[in-house]
Amino acid sequence: xxxxxxxxxxxxxxxxxxxxxxxxxxxxxxxxxxxxxxxxxxxxxxxxxxxxxxxxxxxxxxxxxxxxxxxxxxxxxxxxxxxxxxxxxxxxxxxxxxxxxxxxxxxxxxxxxxxxxxxxxxxxxxxxxxxxxxxxxxxxxxxxxxxx
Amino acid sequence: xxxxxxxxxxxxxxxxxxxxxxxxxxxxxxxxxxxxxxxxxxxxxxxxxxxxxxxxxxxxxxxxxxxxx
Numbered sequence: 001x002x003x004x005x006x007x008x009x010x011x012x013x014x015x016x017x018x019x020x021x022x023x024x025x026x027x028x029x030x031x032x033x034x035x036x037x038x039x040x041x042x043x044x045x046x047x048x049x050x051x052x053x054x055x056x057x058x059x060x061x062x063x064x065x066x067x068x069x070x071x072x073x074x075x076x077x078x079x080x081x082x083x084x085x086x087x088x089x090x091x092x093x094x095x096x097x098x099x100x101x102x103x104x105x106x107x108x109x110x111x112x113x114x115x116x117x118x119x120x121x122x123x124x125x126x127x128x129x130x131x132x133x134x135x136x137x138x139x140x141x142x143x144x145x146x147x148x
Numbered sequence: 149x150x151x152x153x154x155x156x157x158x159x160x161x162x163x164x165x166x167x168x169x170x171x172x173x174x175x176x177x178x179x180x181x182x183x184x185x186x187x188x189x190x191x192x193x194x195x196x197x198x199x200x201x202x203x204x205x206x207x208x209x210x211x212x213x214x215x216x217x
Contacts, residue, residue, distance in 0.1 A: 095156030100168025122157040128202045132158040141152040141164040144181045
């Protein structure tokens with residue numbers, strides 16, 4: 001199987017992760033056997049990524065076989081990725097999801113998110129944090145993007 | 149950096165999903181995505197197009213929640 005991440009990116013990302021990851025982070029990936037053009041590539045991409053740091057973990061689930069877990073994690077698309085902080089066996093869900101293959105712009109977002117979740121810190125301004133913590137109703141933000 | 153993901157970290161009631169628009173054309177069509185990034189709040193209760201500073205997205209979220217009652 002041909003490697004997806006170019007060698008140069010592998011070197012860069014390995015360095016960034018080594019210097020910036022603090023606590024363990026797990027990528028929970030949901031796939032579908034049929035009608036999912038990018039599922040196989042996404043799995044391979046995340047496998048290549050997880051190999052670059054011993055603080056990263058990957059678990060792979062079938063969205064139909066593990067429908068209950070998908071429901072609990074609020075995942076309805078494939079490939080779907082949930083980033084969670086790992087504290088021993090415990091998972092800390094920060095509400096971060098990706099739908100579709102994280103390439104291009106989404107790949108750099110994923111790397112940034114891994115660093116934030118690893119630090120357990122959103123890096124937002126204190127005033128923004130305070131306002132967000134005052135929200136009492138469910139909020140779903142869907143950010144549409146393209147790879148370039 | 150995706151601000152929505154940072155915001156999700158601050159409150160368990162907030163979930164932020166980055167959607168690859170080309171892979172989910174029906175959803176992108178439903179929310180009339182033309183420029184990216186586009187952020188849709190609570191399934192169309194609010195929309196923000198382009199990059200924006202923290203206070204602007206926050207105001208858009210608060211407005212969408214208020215409009216929903």
